[in-house]
Amino acid sequence: MEKALIGYFLPEGLLEHFKITNVEELGEVSTKRMVIQVELEEINTIPKCYDSSLYESKGFYPITIVQDFPIRGKAVYLAIKRRRWRHKEHKNEIIHNDYTLIAEGSRITQELSDFLKATGRDPSRYH
Numbered sequence: 001m002e003k004a005l006i007g008y009f010l011p012e013g014l015l016e017h018f019k020i021t022n023v024e025e026l027g028e029v030s031t032k033r034m035v036i037q038v039e040l041e042e043i044n045t046i047p048k049c050y051d052s053s054l055y056e057s058k059g060f061y062p063i064t065i066v067q068d069f070p071i072r073g074k075a076v077y078l079a080i081k082r083r084r085w086r087h088k089e090h091k092n093e094i095i096h097n098d099y100t101l102i103a104e105g106s107r108i109t110q111e112l113s114d115f116l117k118a119t120g121r122d123p124s125r126y127h
Helices: 002-009 110-118
Strands: 018-028 033-042 055-060 064-071 074-081 083-087
Touching: 002 018, 002 064, 018 074
Parallel strands: 033 074
Antiparallel strands: 018 033, 055 083, 064 074
16 A cells, blocks of 8 residues: 555656555654655566567666655655666677656756756756
8 A cells, every 4th residue: 555655656657667666764864854765666678669589687777866756844765776688699788768757967856857947946956
């Protein structure tokens, strides 16, 4: 129930590509406030323009932490685990899905960046 409910607060369309693996309430050391961390793992779906018979899933990239909209005064961080696939014959060829989830030059979601820009705040200070 908790994971399903938190999905309503995530960026639109995110759960089409990722599944929620964990939701935790953590203490943020620097500000001494509670934060919510949502752990997301990319669904094993190869990018559309590639032949799935030629590639194999080869694990994940390092986890990326991105800040999203706060919920009830608590900061929200998304711990995003993205997949990578390797060509079965050309072992050096690695592919991955490309998403516009993270605002360029920052560590915040694109939706939060757009919101901050509309309010006159500089989202580049959040990286």
